[in-house]
Amino acid sequence: MSDLVHDPLNILITGVGGQGNVLASQVLGRALLAAGYVVTVGETYGLSQRGGAVMSMVRVSRDRTMGPLIPENQATAIVSLEPLEALRVLPQYGQPEVVVITNDRPLLPINVISGQSSYPDLADLKAALGQVAGRLLWVPATQAALALGSPILANVVMLGALAASGILPIGLKEIEAGLAQMFPPAKMAPNREALSRGWKMVRS
Amino acid sequence: MADLTKLAPGAAVLLQGNEAIARGALEAGISLAAAYPGNPSSEILESLADSADSAGIHVEWSANEKVALESAAAASFTGLRAMASMKQNGVNVAQDFICNLNISGVRGGLVLVTCDDPSGISSTNEQDARFISRLASLPLLEPATPEECLAMMRFAFELSEAIGNLVVLRSVSRLSHTRAGVVPGELPAGRALPYWDPKTRWFTVPVVPRHQVMLDKLARARSIMAASGFNRYQGPDRPDLLVIASASSALYAAEARRMLDVEGRVGILKLGCTWPLDEDMILSRLEKASHVLFAEEIDPFLETEIKALYAQNAPRLGVMNFFGKGSGHLPLIGEMTPGKLAGAMAGILGLSWLPVAKDYRLQATQLAQGMAAPRDLAFCPGCPHRASYWTIKQTLAVDGRQGIVSGDIGCYTLGLHPTGFERVNSVHCMGSGLGVASGLGQLKKLGFKQPVVCVVGDSTFFHAALPGLINARWNRSDYVLVVLDNSATAMTGFQPHPGTGVTATGQPGVAVDVESFCRAIGLPAQVVDPYDLGAAQEALYDALQQPDGLRVLIFRRVCALVQGRRGGHPWRMSVDEKLCRGEDCGCHRYCTRVFRCPGLVFDEARGRAAIDEVVCVGCGVCAQICPAGAIKAQAKEDAA
Numbered sequence: 001m002s003d004l005v006h007d008p009l010n011i012l013i014t015g016v017g018g019q020g021n022v023l024a025s026q027v028l029g030r031a032l033l034a035a036g037y038v039v040t041v042g043e044t045y046g047l048s049q050r051g052g053a054v055m056s057m058v059r060v061s062r063d064r065t066m067g068p069l070i071p072e073n074q075a076t077a078i079v080s081l082e083p084l085e086a087l088r089v090l091p092q093y094g095q096p097e098v099v100v101i102t103n104d105r106p107l108l109p110i111n112v113i114s115g116q117s118s119y120p121d122l123a124d125l126k127a128a129l130g131q132v133a134g135r136l137l138w139v140p141a142t143q144a145a146l147a148l149g150s151p152i153l154a155n156v157v158m159l160g161a162l163a164a165s166g167i168l169p170i171g172l173k174e175i176e177a178g179l180a181q182m183f184p185p186a187k188m189a190p191n192r193e194a195l196s197r198g199w200k201m202v203r204s
Numbered sequence: 205m206a207d208l209t210k211l212a213p214g215a216a217v218l219l220q221g222n223e224a225i226a227r228g229a230l231e232a233g234i235s236l237a238a239a240y241p242g243n244p245s246s247e248i249l250e251s252l253a254d255s256a257d258s259a260g261i262h263v264e265w266s267a268n269e270k271v272a273l274e275s276a277a278a279a280s281f282t283g284l285r286a287m288a289s290m291k292q293n294g295v296n297v298a299q300d301f302i303c304n305l306n307i308s309g310v311r312g313g314l315v316l317v318t319c320d321d322p323s324g325i326s327s328t329n330e331q332d333a334r335f336i337s338r339l340a341s342l343p344l345l346e347p348a349t350p351e352e353c354l355a356m357m358r359f360a361f362e363l364s365e366a367i368g369n370l371v372v373l374r375s376v377s378r379l380s381h382t383r384a385g386v387v388p389g390e391l392p393a394g395r396a397l398p399y400w401d402p403k404t405r406w407f408t409v410p411v412v413p414r415h416q417v418m419l420d421k422l423a424r425a426r427s428i429m430a431a432s433g434f435n436r437y438q439g440p441d442r443p444d445l446l447v448i449a450s451a452s453s454a455l456y457a458a459e460a461r462r463m464l465d466v467e468g469r470v471g472i473l474k475l476g477c478t479w480p481l482d483e484d485m486i487l488s489r490l491e492k493a494s495h496v497l498f499a500e501e502i503d504p505f506l507e508t509e510i511k512a513l514y515a516q517n518a519p520r521l522g523v524m525n526f527f528g529k530g531s532g533h534l535p536l537i538g539e540m541t542p543g544k545l546a547g548a549m550a551g552i553l554g555l556s557w558l559p560v561a562k563d564y565r566l567q568a569t570q571l572a573q574g575m576a577a578p579r580d581l582a583f584c585p586g587c588p589h590r591a592s593y594w595t596i597k598q599t600l601a602v603d604g605r606q607g608i609v610s611g612d613i614g615c616y617t618l619g620l621h622p623t624g625f626e627r628v629n630s631v632h633c634m635g636s637g638l639g640v641a642s643g644l645g646q647l648k649k650l651g652f653k654q655p656v657v658c659v660v661g662d663s664t665f666f667h668a669a670l671p672g673l674i675n676a677r678w679n680r681s682d683y684v685l686v687v688l689d690n691s692a693t694a695m696t697g698f699q700p701h702p703g704t705g706v707t708a709t710g711q712p713g714v715a716v717d718v719e720s721f722c723r724a725i726g727l728p729a730q731v732v733d734p735y736d737l738g739a740a741q742e743a744l745y746d747a748l749q750q751p752d753g754l755r756v757l758i759f760r761r762v763c764a765l766v767q768g769r770r771g772g773h774p775w776r777m778s779v780d781e782k783l784c785r786g787e788d789c790g791c792h793r794y795c796t797r798v799f800r801c802p803g804l805v806f807d808e809a810r811g812r813a814a815i816d817e818v819v820c821v822g823c824g825v826c827a828q829i830c831p832a833g834a835i836k837a838q839a840k841e842d843a844a
Contacts, residue, residue, distance in 0.1 A: 029218050038385065043220075043382070052582075065349060065455070066459070067459055068382040071460075072543035087575060090571075091572050094568050096564055107818075108816070111577060113800055113804070115792070117577030131567065142818065
C-alpha cells in the first residue's frame with residue numbers, strides 16, 4: 001500500500017444524471033479496495049436519471065472507516081463530468097489546494113434551454129474554476145469519447161485523467177482491473193482505450 | 205445487481221448497504237422476501253431477486269408494501285424466516301397491519317427494513333420511520349456501515365425468533381447507497397419445511413392481555429439487545445461532552461471530533477439498538493457527563509426518549525445540559541453532516557471553528573452564485589410524460605375552463621416542475637391523486653365549474669389507486685383519469701409490476717392490465733399513444749366534453765430509458781435552419797422556451813433551434829410542435 005497524499009483521500013465525483021457517475025465511483029472503489037485501502041463510496045441518486053446534479057464521494061484511508069459524506073470543504077479532488085457542476089460544488093466542498101479535473105462539455109439545464117437562466121461562457125467558467133482550484137485540469141473528455149464512438153465513455157476518460165493527476169495511490173492497471181469487474185471482456189477494449197486517452201490528455 | 209450467494213465467505217468485497225442487508229438476510233436463512241420498489245430501498249429486493257434461484261427462496265415485488273409484509277408474515281407463521289423492505293412512505297402503507305401483527309406476534313424470524321430518506325433526496329417527504337418502533341413497541345436496529353447492515357440483519361432474525369415478534373431495521377439513503385468493504389459470512393446449509401399446525405392461531409384478541417404480552421416481548425428484547433455489542437462507547441471516562449449518536453451520525457461525530465482535535469474531551473456513545481433503549485448503559489454514561497449532544501437523523505427520536513429517561517432519574521443525576529435539535533444546536537430538517545456536528549461541538553465546547561478560510565468560501569460562493577444556474581429536474585429526452593403533459597397543458601388551455609390536474613407518485617410527479625409545464629396542481633402520496641380527484645368530481649353540484657383530470661402511473665395504479673377508482677365509480681364522481689402507462693416502475697429503476705406480467709425474478713407471471721380492470725367496473729378505457737400529440741389531444745378534449753361520470757384514457761408508451769435498452773428510438777432529428785423562425789417564433793423561441801426537452805437547444809450564435817446529438821434520443825415528438833415544420837424526423841436507417 002502506498003502512502004496517500006492525504007488521509008483520508010476525499011474524491012468527489014460530480015455530474016448530471018445519466019453520465020455514468022455512479023459507475024465511475026464504483027470502479028474506483030473496487031480498485032482501491034483491491035489495493036488494500038479502507039474505502040467508503042457514498043452515492044447520491046434517486047432522481048439521477050432525471051437531469052439533476054448527481055454526486056458520488058469516494059473516501060479512502062489506510063486504516064480508518066470513514067462516513068459516506070466528505071466533510072464540508074475537505075475534498076482532495078473534484079472530478080466533474082460537466083464543467084458547471086464543478087463550480088457548483090466548490091463552495092461546499094472546495095479548499096485552496098483542491099485539484100479540479102473537469103470535462104469541458106456542457107450539458108445545458110432545461111432552464112437554460114428555455115432561456116430563463118444562462119450558461120456561462122466557457123472561457124469565463126474555466127477562469128473561475130482556476131481561481132478557486134489549487135490545480136485545474138480541463139479535459140475534453142466527451143470529445144474523446146465521441147471519437148471512440150460513444151459519449152457515455154466520457155466517465156472512463158475522466159478516470160484516466162484522474163489517474164494521471166497523481167492524486168491516486170493506484171495506477172491505470174488497477175483501475176482497468178476495477179473496470180473488468182463491471183464489464184464483460186467483450187466491452188473492455190473501448191474502456192481501456194478511453195482510460196488511456198484520459199491519461200494521455202493530462203500527461204502529454 | 206448480482207447473485208449474492210456467489211460471494212466467498214471471509215473475503216472482503218465492496219458491497220452497497222442495501223446489498224449487505226440482502227446478504228445478511230441470506231446468511232440468516234430467509235425463505236421469502238417481498239417488497240414494493242422505492243428509493244432508497246429498491247436494491248435490497250433486486251439483489252435478493254438475483255440470488256433467489258441459487259438460494260432456493262421466493263422473492264417477489266408485491267403490489268404494495270402492506271401486501272409485501274403480510275406475505276412475509278405468512279411465511280413466518282409457517283416457521284420460515286422472511287422479510288419485507290420498503291422506503292419510509294411504505295411503512296405508512298403497511299402500518300395498519302404492523303399495529304396488529306405486533307400483538308399477534310410471529311413465529312419464524314420476521315424483519316421489516318425501512319430505508320428513510322433524510323433531505324428527501326428521492327422522496328416527497330422527509331419522514332422518520334423509526335416512529336413505527338415506538339408506536340408498535342417493536343425492537344429497532346440502526347446500522348452505521350454496510351458491515352453493520354450485514355451483521356445486524358443476522359442478529360435481527362435471531363432476535364425476532366427469540367421474542368416472537370417483528371423486528372425493525374432502519375437504514376437511510378446515505379447508508380443504503382454507500383459502498384464499503386464487507387466480509388461475508390457463511391450461508392446456511394438447509395432450512396425447515398414450512399408447516400402451520402392447524403391448532404395454532406395468530407390473532408390479537410383479547411386485546412388487553414395480549415397487549416401485555418407484546419410489552420413483555422419488548423422487555424425481553426431490551427436485555428438481548430443490551431448484550432449484542434451494537435451499543436458502544438468510545439472516549440474518555442468522564443468526557444467534557446458526551447455525544448449520543450446512531451447510524452451514520454456516529455461516524456460523522458467521530459470525524460467532527462477529529463477535525464476539532466478534541467478526541468481527549470469528547471466521548472461518543474454509538475447506539476445500534478435504538479428501541480427499546482439500553483437504559484442501564486445510557487444512565488451509566490449520563491452519570492459521567494454533564495453536557496450531552498444528540499446526533500441522529502431525522503427527528504429527535506433518541507433525544508426525546510433519553511431526555512425522558514433523564515427526567516425519570518434526574519434526582520440522582522442532578523442538573524444536566526442537553527444539546528441537539530431541541531436546543532437549536534442542530535437543525536430539525538435535512539440530513540446530518542460532519543460539518544454540522546463540528547459546528548455544534550465547537551459551539552458547546554467554546555471553540556472557534558470554520559471548515560475553510562472565510563475568504564475562500566466567500567469567493568467560491570460568489571463565483572458559483574454568479575455563474576452556476578440551477579439545474580432544474582427534467583424528464584429524460586424522449587420521455588412519454590413530457591408529451592403527455594404537453595397534451596394536458598394544450599388541451600386544458602383549449603378547453604378554457606381552468607382545469608385542475610390531480611397528480612400522484614412516480615416520475616410524472618415532476619409534472620409539478622417546469623419540465624411538466626407545472627401542469628400538476630396537487631401531489632401527496634401513492635394513490636392519493638385518485639382520492640382527491642374523486643372528491644373534486646363531486647363538487648359540481650356545489651358550484652365547482654372547473655374540469656378535473658387525474659394522472660396516475662401504471663405501477664401506482666396497482667399499488668394504491670384501486671380503492672379511489674372504485675369509490676369514484678360507485679359514487680358517480682365526475683373526472684377524467686389519465687393513466688400514464690410507461691410499462692415500468694420507472695422512477696425507482698424499472699422494476700416490473702402487475703401490468704408487465706413479469707415477476708421480480710424475471711419469471712412469467714399473469715399480466716393484470718389496466719383496461720381489463722377498468723372494463724370490469726364498467727369503464728371503457730381508450731388507449732392512446734402520447735407520442736401522437738394530435739390523437740392524444742383529441743381524445744382528452746373529447747373526454748373533457750363528456751357530460752359527467754368517470755372517463756378513463758390510457759396514455760401508453762414505454763419509458764424512454766427502457767426503449768433505449770431495447771434498441772432505441774426510430775428517428776434522427778434535425779432542424780431546417782431556413783424554415784426555423786428562431787427568436788421570432790411563437791413570441792420568442794417557441795420550441796425551446798416552452799417545450800424544454802434537453803435534446804432540443806437554441807444555438808445562440810446562429811439564432812436557430814438545434815438538436816444536441818449527444819442528448820437527443822430521436823423520439824420525434826418535437827417535430828409535431830414546431831409551427832414552421834422546421835424540425836425534421838428522418839428514419840435512422842435512412843439517415844445512417
